[in-house]
Structure formats: C-alpha cells, structure tokens
Amino acid sequence: MGNGEKFNLAWTFINDCEKIPDGFLFSGISAGLKVSNAKDLALILSPPNSIFTGFFTNSAVRASCVDICISRLQESFGLVRAIIINSGQANACTGERGLDDSLAITKEVGGILGIPDNQILICSTGVIGEYIPMKSLINKLPLLVKNLGKNFKSASEAILTTDLVPKRYIIERFIAGRKVRIAGFAKGSGMIYPNMATMLAFIICDVGIEKKIWDGMINNAMRSSFNSISVDGETSTNDSFIAINSGKPIDEQYLPIINEGIDLVCKKLAKSIARDGEGANCLIEVIVENAKNESDALTIARSISNSMLVKAAIHGCDPNWGRIIAAAGNTGIQFKINDVDLFIGEFHILSKGKLMTFDRKQVSNYIKTKMNGDYLVDDIVEIKLKLNHGNSKGIAWGCDLSKRYVEINSEYTT
Numbered sequence: 001m002g003n004g005e006k007f008n009l010a011w012t013f014i015n016d017c018e019k020i021p022d023g024f025l026f027s028g029i030s031a032g033l034k035v036s037n038a039k040d041l042a043l044i045l046s047p048p049n050s051i052f053t054g055f056f057t058n059s060a061v062r063a064s065c066v067d068i069c070i071s072r073l074q075e076s077f078g079l080v081r082a083i084i085i086n087s088g089q090a091n092a093c094t095g096e097r098g099l100d101d102s103l104a105i106t107k108e109v110g111g112i113l114g115i116p117d118n119q120i121l122i123c124s125t126g127v128i129g130e131y132i133p134m135k136s137l138i139n140k141l142p143l144l145v146k147n148l149g150k151n152f153k154s155a156s157e158a159i160l161t162t163d164l165v166p167k168r169y170i171i172e173r174f175i176a177g178r179k180v181r182i183a184g185f186a187k188g189s190g191m192i193y194p195n196m197a198t199m200l201a202f203i204i205c206d207v208g209i210e211k212k213i214w215d216g217m218i219n220n221a222m223r224s225s226f227n228s229i230s231v232d233g234e235t236s237t238n239d240s241f242i243a244i245n246s247g248k249p250i251d252e253q254y255l256p257i258i259n260e261g262i263d264l265v266c267k268k269l270a271k272s273i274a275r276d277g278e279g280a281n282c283l284i285e286v287i288v289e290n291a292k293n294e295s296d297a298l299t300i301a302r303s304i305s306n307s308m309l310v311k312a313a314i315h316g317c318d319p320n321w322g323r324i325i326a327a328a329g330n331t332g333i334q335f336k337i338n339d340v341d342l343f344i345g346e347f348h349i350l351s352k353g354k355l356m357t358f359d360r361k362q363v364s365n366y367i368k369t370k371m372n373g374d375y376l377v378d379d380i381v382e383i384k385l386k387l388n389h390g391n392s393k394g395i396a397w398g399c400d401l402s403k404r405y406v407e408i409n410s411e412y413t414t
Contacts (some may be wrong), residue, residue, distance in 0.1 A: 011261050017153035017202050021181040021206035023047040023246055027147040031140035033088040038398055041137065041157035042200060043144050045113065050246035051208070052078045053215045055222055057174040057239035063092035064099035064354060066124045068106070072118055074393070078211050081119040083242060084109050084144075085159050085200065086137060089130040091144065092237035103130050108138055108208075112145045118277075123240045126161055127185060127188075155278035156185035159200055162188050167272040169265050175254050180354040181206055184265040188273040199236075199273055203265060204245040207250050207258055217259050218243040225266035228298060228396040230297045231276040246262060251366030271376065273396040274305075279404030281371045281379035284314055286396045287384045288328075294323040297387075297394025303331045304383060305398035314381055317371065319363035321349045326384060352388075366412070371400070 020026065033040040036372055046052075054073050072080060084105060091098045100302045102122050110117035119336040124132065140256075147154075156168040168185035188199030200281040203218070222241055243262075250258070275283040286304045291297035307327035323341060329337075340351035345366045349357050366381075373379035 005162065010257070010265055011171040011173050014172055017156075017168070017170070018150040019170060019181065020150055020152045021183050021204045021247075023206060024204050026146040026151045026155040026243075027149070028151055028156070028158030029140060029144050029147055030158075031086070032136040033086055033143070035138050038160075038286070039154060040087045041144055042155040043109070043148065043157065044083045044085075044149055044159035044244070045206070046204075046244050047246045047400045048081070048083055049079065050243060050244050051079065051214050052080050052241065052244050053211070053218050054121075054242040055219070056241075057236060058168060059239075060235055061093065061237050063090055063124060063238045064094070065091060065102045065124045066240060067099075067317070068102055069123070069240065069242070072121060076119065077176060078149045078214075079119075079123055081115050082109070082113060082122060083153075083202065085393035086132055086379045087124075087159050087161055088126040089124060090124055090125045090126045090128045090236075091130070091132050091240050092128045094129065098131065101134055104134070105132070105137065106160070109141050109145065112141055121242065123159075123238070123242070125159065125200055126160075128237055131379050143380075147398045152185070154185060159185070159187045161187060162278055164276055165272075167269050167276070169264060169268045171261055173257075173261070174228060174381070175257055178248075178250075178263070180250075180258070182261045182265050186269040186273060188276070198241055199226065199241070201241045201266075201269055203241075203262060205245040206247040207245060207259065207261065208247045209245045209249070209258065210254070213255065214243070214245055217255075219263055220259075221263045221266040224263065224298070224395070225270035226273075226300060228305075228394075229270045230302065230396070230398040259379045260297040268334050271397050272345055274399050275379070275397035275407070276377055278408045279402040279406075280399035281402060282367075282400050283305070283371070283376065283380045284311070284315065284398040284400065285380050285382050286398070287382065288394045289384065289386045290388045290390055291335075291392045292387075292390040293391045294394055296390075297392050298330050298396065299331050299333055300385065300387075301396035303327045304385070305396040310383075311398060314367060315371075315402050317364045319344055319347075319349070319360055319367070324383060324385070335387045335389060339388040341388065343384040345381075345382055
C-alpha cells in the first residue's frame with residue numbers, strides 16, 4: 001500500500017452538512033431566478049486573509065463573470081473574501097449589459113457584507129444568452145446575507161441546473177493533534193468534457209497554505225479529476241473551479257496528507273458529475289495502465305471515456321471492444337496493439353493484441369447489471385487497457401449516452 005492510499009483511508013466522510021471547515025459561512029436561497037422557485041442563489045463567505053485560487057473555461061467564448069473572477073484573483077494575488085453564485089441564467093453572450101449586471105451584483109453584496117466589491121467573485125450557470133433577473137436577485141441579497149451560517153447543504157443545492165442530485169462531500173481527520181476538514185460541492189450534468197467540463201466546483205479547507213503551494217495542489221487535483229470526465233464532448237462558457245484555504249498553518253511535513261484529501265474530494269465530485277450526466281444510467285471508469293508516462297495514460301483514458309461510440313455501446317450493453325481500441329488509437333500517442341491487454345469488467349477481451357475467447361452474452365449481462373446498479377455503488381462499468389510498455393497509470397470517467405440525453409438537450413430552452 002502506497003502512502004497516498006494510507007492517507008486516503010485515514011480521511012473520514014461526514015454526512016452532517018453542518019460540520020463544515022472552521023471559519024467559513026454558506027447560504028443558499030430561492031431568489032426567483034428559476035420558474036420552479038427552487039433554490040438559485042448561493043453565497044460563500046471566507047475569513048479574512050483567505051487564499052483563493054481558480055481555474056476557468058478554456059473557451060474563447062466565455063461569460064463576463066469568468067473575466068471578473070480572473071482579473072480579481074490576479075489583482076489581489078488570491079486575497080478575496082466571497083463568492084456569489086446564481087443558477088438559471090449563464091449571463092454569457094449578453095454583452096455590456098451582462099458585464100454591468102455582474103459588477104452590480106458584486107457591488108451590492110459587497111455593500112451588505114461591508115467588503116470591497118473587488119473582493120467578491122461571481123459565478124453564473126444556466127442558459128446561455130439569458131440575462132439575470134436583476135430586480136429579483138437584488139431584492140433577495142439581504143436575505144442571502146442574513147442566512148449566512150452552516151448552510152452548506154442549501155448552498156450546494158442552489159447552484160444546480162439540470163442536475164438530478166446535489167454533489168457535495170465533507171471529509172475530516174486529525175493531523176498533528178488538530179481536526180482538519182475539507183469540503184466541496186459542485187454542479188454539472190451536461191456539456192461535460194475534459195479541460196474543466198461544464199461545471200462549477202468549490203473546495204474549502206481550514207488549513208492555511210501559502211498561495212504557491214495551494215495553486216500547485218489544486219492544479220494537480222483538477223488534472224486528475226475535473227479534467228478527466230466526459231458526458232458529451234462539449235465544454236461551456238462559464239466553467240469555474242475555485243478553491244479556498246484559511247486557518248492556522250500546518251507543518252509542511254503534513255502537506256501531502258492535505259493534498260490527498262483535496263484529491264479525494266475532487267475525484268468524488270468529478271465522478272458524481274460524470275454519473276449524473278443527462279440521461280445517464282451508469283458511470284464508465286476507464287483505467288489505462290503500463291503507459292510510458294502519466295500524460296499518455298490520461299490522454300488515452302479521456303479519449304475512450306469521451307467516445308460517443310463507446311458511450312452508445314455501453315448504453316446498449318454491447319461489448320463492442322473495437323470501439324474502445326479505436327478511441328485509444330485516435331489520440332496520436334504511439335503504442336503497439338500487439339502489446340495491449342483489454343478488459344471489460346473481469347472479462348479478458350484482448351491478450352497481447354489477440355482476441356480472447358469470451359462469452360459476449362456474459363459481458364453484455366455485466367454491463368446490464370451495472371446499468372441497473374445502485375447509484376455510485378455498483379453502477380460502474382470498468383474498462384481497463386494495459387499498454388504494457390511503461391509503469392504509468394491514468395483514469396478517466398464518463399457515462400453512457402442514452403435517448404433521454406437527446407430528449408433533454410433537444411428541448412432545453414423550449
């Protein structure tokens with residue numbers, strides 16, 4: 001057992017959403033931004049001198065809220081205080097009015113909190129091209145601030161759009177005689193693709209960690225989690241991943257434990273996003289082993305998890321192994337097919353590039369069982385590809401592609 005595994009086993013998941021990292025406050029309310037009147041406005045308030053880091057969409061078309069976050073994080077060197085999040089309207093491709101609205105929201109909430117508006121970040125999610133109902137939102141800001149407290153659960157619910165389930169985790173463990181907690185929540189179920197996916201995600205840790213180290217921790221965690229999921233091969237205008245730390249510093253010898261905790265929460269959130277893909281029935285976990293380096297392994301795993309043909313085959317419980325190999329070969333990464341082993345679940349499909357004798361019906365039944373399994377317990381279809389020319393490993397996650405996905409996205413704005 002490696003050190004990473006040992007540390008992971010030491011972290012305990014907490015079901016009580018009020019046992020949040022020390023010093024942080026959360027709020028989530030309905031501001032009338034959604035026709036359903038579901039919760040649609042969230043706020044995270046961090047202690048003074050908190051360290052923020054953020055990673056955002058790579059799209060050339062991005063919402064003004066993303067530009068605001070990037071500029072404020074750069075100008076402050078990560079020393080901001082709060083994030084306000086609205087769901088229902090992406091406020092992307094809305095021109096100067098959209099920018100002015102986002103700036104007005106941060107100014108208003110900053111005034112109520114008594115914090116300069118340049119220390120307030122804003123994230124938006126929802127339909128592209130739709131403006132935020134400003135009157136409704138502004139009128140509800142006093143209530144949003146009043147409700148600040150241990151309302152982690154409400155905040156996690158207020159950022160959802162087409163998600164079927166909330167995505168939130170809290171972990172804790174004792175380190176050097178003190179209790180440490182890491183919490184995270186996210187949204188995302190459609191337009192999910194590596195390089196941020198279509199998602200909002202927030203991570204909070206109550207250990208003080210200097211900016212450079214924190215940036216590296218979060219970047220590494222993102223690469224092996226949120227950048228390794230796929231639902232439909234699309235990316236969005238508003239993708240944002242923001243991580244905050246605040247609290248008493250810890251001796252650097254314990255930082256690997258914190259790093260493992262961050263990685264654990266990010267991967268749990270990423271898998272929850274992939275599993276909650278619109279119309280999905282199962283999670284697909286693609287493991288690439290014995291690659292020349294980790295980058296090659298991750299690239300191949302992502303290519304397989306993102307293949308529409310692989311996703312469709314899994315939905316149809318079709319053990320069409322040729323689609324898996326074809327997706328692996330489309331990456332530009334060189335490997336020898338005659339070295340490759342392929343498994344679907346426990347079934348050995350290829351051995352050193354040669355087709356094994358296997359029962360297609362049994363493999364199909366394996367997939368069918370996972371399609372009907374309990375959510376994120378036994379609903380995971382495992383695909384394992386061994387390249388057998390190195391020692392590196394990469395994992396990516398996706399979901400099956402169903403008719404329901406087409407129905408949801410053909411009627412999204414109508």
